[in-house]
Amino acid sequence: MSAARAFALACLVLVAAVASAAPFTPRQDDEVVERLPLRAGSAGERARQRAEQRVLAQQPRDLGLALRAAREAIERGRRYGDPRDLGTAQAWLQPWWSDPAAPPAARLLKATVLQARHDFDAALGELDGLIAERGLPVALQAQAELTRVGILQVRGRWDEARAGCERLVAPPLSLPHGHACLAELDSLQGRDAAATQRLAALDRAPGAPHAWIALLRAELAERQGLAAAGPLYARAMQLDDDLYVRAAYADWLLDAGRPKEAAAIVRAGQPEGVDQLPDALLLRLAIAWKRTGDAGAGRAQTEMQQRFDAAALRGDTSHARERARFALDVRDDAASALKEATMNWSQQREPSDAVLLLRAARAAKQPGAAGPVRAFIRERSMQDQRSKALE
Numbered sequence: 096m097s098a099a100r101a102f103a104l105a106c107l108v109l110v111a112a113v114a115s116a117a118p119f120t121p122r123q124d125d126e127v128v129e130r131l132p133l134r135a136g137s138a139g140e141r142a143r144q145r146a147e148q149r150v151l152a153q154q155p156r157d158l159g160l161a162l163r164a165a166r167e168a169i170e171r172g173r174r175y176g177d178p179r180d181l182g183t184a185q186a187w188l189q190p191w192w193s194d195p196a197a198p199p200a201a202r203l204l205k206a207t208v209l210q211a212r213h214d215f216d217a218a219l220g221e222l223d224g225l226i227a228e229r230g231l232p233v234a235l236q237a238q239a240e241l242t243r244v245g246i247l248q249v250r251g252r253w254d255e256a257r258a259g260c261e262r263l264v265a266p267p268l269s270l271p272h273g274h275a276c277l278a279e280l281d282s283l284q285g286r287d288a289a290a291t292q293r294l295a296a297l298d299r300a301p302g303a304p305h306a307w308i309a310l311l312r313a314e315l316a317e318r319q320g321l322a323a324a325g326p327l328y329a330r331a332m333q334l335d336d337d338l339y340v341r342a343a344y345a346d347w348l349l350d351a352g353r354p355k356e357a358a359a360i361v362r363a364g365q366p367e368g369v370d371q372l373p374d375a376l377l378l379r380l381a382i383a384w385k386r387t388g389d390a391g392a393g394r395a396q397t398e399m400q401q402r403f404d405a406a407a408l409r410g411d412t413s414h415a416r417e418r419a420r421f422a423l424d425v426r427d428d429a430a431s432a433l434k435e436a437t438m439n440w441s442q443q444r445e446p447s448d449a450v451l452l453l454r455a456a457r458a459a460k461q462p463g464a465a466g467p468v469r470a471f472i473r474e475r476s477m478q479d480q481r482s483k484a485l486e
Contacts, residue, residue, distance in 0.1 A: 251444030
């Protein structure tokens, strides 16, 4: 589970959790109660942002409105990958952002924003405090546990993640999400048959998170080296076409030697100009176009480099995984790729992060640099055919 997928996981039951925490009733007939998704940079998106700014200035401490608007901004960020949406969410939460006694729903949303920005330790601190509170509403407790599990798994702290999954399974939460994350942890450690059966059974259950389960099944098949991963990714995208799922499907196609199809998946339903694509999709497009010799490859590379440069000017040092892949697969700069992949491994320890560091170390002709990955694989008994092929 990458940080992007942990962010998607953090949003799985966020709507229910926030809705149960603070009902919101519009005061006027023309007050907005729901916002449809809009593309970043569009005229409609700019108009929506101006309207939000006016409402925020008029009602900065309306908790119900702030929770609803922050949740919607977080959901837009998950779906479209625009980091400005996280800033919007924080702006709505600002009156409670630094308050240790803030309402639990506001602290949950704060933790979600921190997690999305890769500030994992701060997010875990917020979540640990929430979970320890007595009398926390069940919906908030469930979301806090689920978000915490996602972060722990990203950090490679599997034993702690498993304990969280078991709490999700047990009363009073009794969530199918807990069974799904237990199955995923089993699959990571070689209990593939049991995990496959468990996920298939969950997928047949009414009320289960079917889109997430489809994604877990696709990733398990990919780690097993099975061609079935492709149709499973396609199904996951049909069920929930969010940014992470589309990027994961494109990655599988790239690894399968099908860059034209990867480019098609990236571009389907997206704006024509590469400058309008989210970072995650633009990166995959740059890789796919380079491999196919497309005339747009140089344009995509330039746009991606400009975004990385702009992030560096803002002091944003997260997303080392993306910088490593860009250096390795677009710029052919193995030394920079190894540096970034090593930095990424210090933050994220998921199977794809292991594969990336192994690839970068091999390309840089420094196999010893991947020693921490090999030690992690041995200690955790991690099973992934992609890593085995690189060791």
